[in-house]
Amino acid sequence: MxxxxxxxxxxxxxxxxxxxxxxxxxxxxxxxxxxxxxxxxxxxxxxxxxxxxxxxxxxxxxxxxxxxxxxxxxxxxxxxxxxxxxxxxxxIGMVFQEPMTSLNPAYTVGNQLMEVHRRHRGSSRSAAWARAAELLELVGISNPEMRLRQYPHQLSGGLRQRVMIAMALMxxxxxxxxxxxxxxxxxxxxxxxxxxxxxxxxxxxxxxxxxxxxxxxxxxxxxxxxxxxxxxxxxxxxxxxxxxxxxxxxxxxxxxxxxKPGNGRGEPLxxxxxxxxxxxxxxxxxxxxxxxxxxxxxxxxxxxxxxxxxxxxxxxxxxxxxxxxxxx
CATH class of the missing domain: 3.40.50.300 (P-loop containing nucleotide triphosphate hydrolases)
Structure with missing residues (x-):
């Protein structure tokens, strides 16, 4: 292949x-x-x-x-x-190294996800919102409608990383x-x-x-x-x-x-x-x-x-x- x-x-x-x-x-x-x-x-x-x-x-x-x-x-x-x-x-999507700083703190999660879809697919706001909610659910974020309205600082590190993955897959x-x-x-x-x-x-x-x-x-x-x-x-x-x-x-x-499992306490790596x-x-x-x-x-x-x-x-x-x- x-x-x-x-x-x-x-x-x-x-x-x-x-x-x-x-x-x-x-x-x-x-x-x-x-x-x-x-x-x-x-x-x-x-x-x-x-x-x-x-x-x-x-x-x-x-x-x-x-x-x-x-x-x-x-x-x-x-x-x-x-x-x-x-x-x-x-x-080509990319998940950057630091989820804490890769999202813009001035915009909601929803705005940042929607921008990707609207920019590349020319979709309406409602279609981009639906796609964003679908992706958040796909990456395991519960209550996606609420999360889309939140700002990055309101999310934990794990949730921000999931948002970054969703953004890369939009x-x-x-x-x-x-x-x-x-x-x-x-x-x-x-x-x-x-x-x-x-x-x-x-x-x-x-x-x-x-x-x-x-x-x-x-x-x-x-x-x-x-x-x-x-x-x-x-x-x-x-x-x-x-x-x-x-x-x-x-x-x-x-x-x-x-x-390795079984290394003794104090044994140097x-x-x-x-x-x-x-x-x-x-x-x-x-x-x-x-x-x-x-x-x-x-x-x-x-x-x-x-x-x-x-x-x-x-x-x-x-x-x-x-x-x-x-x-x-």
Whole structure:
């Protein structure tokens, strides 16, 4: 099946006073209709910048370059501002990272939901109101007529996140991008939101790109996983393959860093040694080399070999195997 979204060789540079931050460096991602792609990595790894590149919502001075960003066969990297405005919120929906600040405090929930439908579908106020009430009910908000008349500050964090999901679905998009939709919520609400996204995907047949740093979230919902580090995708494959047989040392490090049942009280969590390299300059070899016990001089100067095993690929000169999985 052809990918609904197919990104090839995406780069994002952000000018600063003394050079450029290379926030995204040669990223390749794809997701099929009805599938969930989880993009995983530490803060600053380029996950959100990659998502914002698809929506063309990067910071004002940021520069985007890509071989192609195909959505349903159309290269949206070549579209102008007006064409992108027609696409955003209509065929591609996005749930932003912070529900507390993503809604306008000066307008009611109903006005903000209705605006999306009226803007893209030209509907009447009554039709847009009915659609908004339908979506609030769909995302599990009781008494939607009352909620539509409320302002964002009158809702809890979980309700605001559900409103954001409803807003993203107002025009029945083919693709939903969710940028850390559970990061500001407590554990109980996180589970509810993840279950909601999975249920909506099955009912509506949409593709989902879920950005997260939580591997527990990935294990619950992902069909495909892309591991990002220092602006690059270092490993990608089915969730089953990546969790069962992680090949990149960084992926191994992330999995080993997860708390495990049975850890003794006071027992320290395992951590990946070192720090993320500066992205102000180009990195000739593997960005993870200074933190990796398996790296040699060839890893530091590049190029780095990319291996493809069926639908599991990884960029590493010394990939881990099942016997060496404990090494970072």
């Amino acid at each position: 052809a990918a609904l979204l197919d990104i090839r060789n995406l780069h994002v540079r952000i000018p600063v006073g003394f050079g450029h931050v290379h926030a995204v460096r040669g990223v390749n991602l794809s997701v099929e209709a009805g599938q969930t792609l989880c993009v995983v990595g530490e803060s600053g790894s380029g996950k959100s910048m990659s998502a914002l590149s698809v929506m063309n919502l990067l910071p004002p001075r940021a520069m985007r370059d890509a071989d192609r960003i195909l959505f349903d066969g159309v290269d949206i990297a070549q579209l102008g501002p007006r064409q992108m405005a027609e696409l955003r919120g209509n065929r 025009c029945e998009p083919g693709l939903l991008i969710a940028d850390e939709p559970t990061s500001a919520l407590d554990v109980t609400i996180q589970v509810q939101i993840l279950r909601l996204l999975r249920d909506l995907q099955r009912r509506l047949g949409i593709a989902v790109v879920l950005i997260t740093h939580d591997l527990g979230v990935v294990a619950r919902v992902a069909d495909t996983v892309a591991i990002m580090y220092a602006g690059q995708v270092v490993e990608t494959g089915s969730a089953r393959a990546v969790f069962a047989s992680p090949r990149h040392p960084y992926t191994n490090g992330l999995l080993r860093s997860m708390p 395992q951590a990946i040694p070192g720090t993320v390299p500066s992205l102000l300059e180009t990195i000739p070899g593997c960005a993870f080399a200074e933190r990796c016990a398996r790296a040699d001089e060839a890893c530091r100067v590049g190029p780095i070999a990319t291996t493809i095993e069926e639908r599991h690929s990884f960029s590493c000169n010394h990939p881990a195997d099942i016997r060496a999985r404990e090494e970072v």
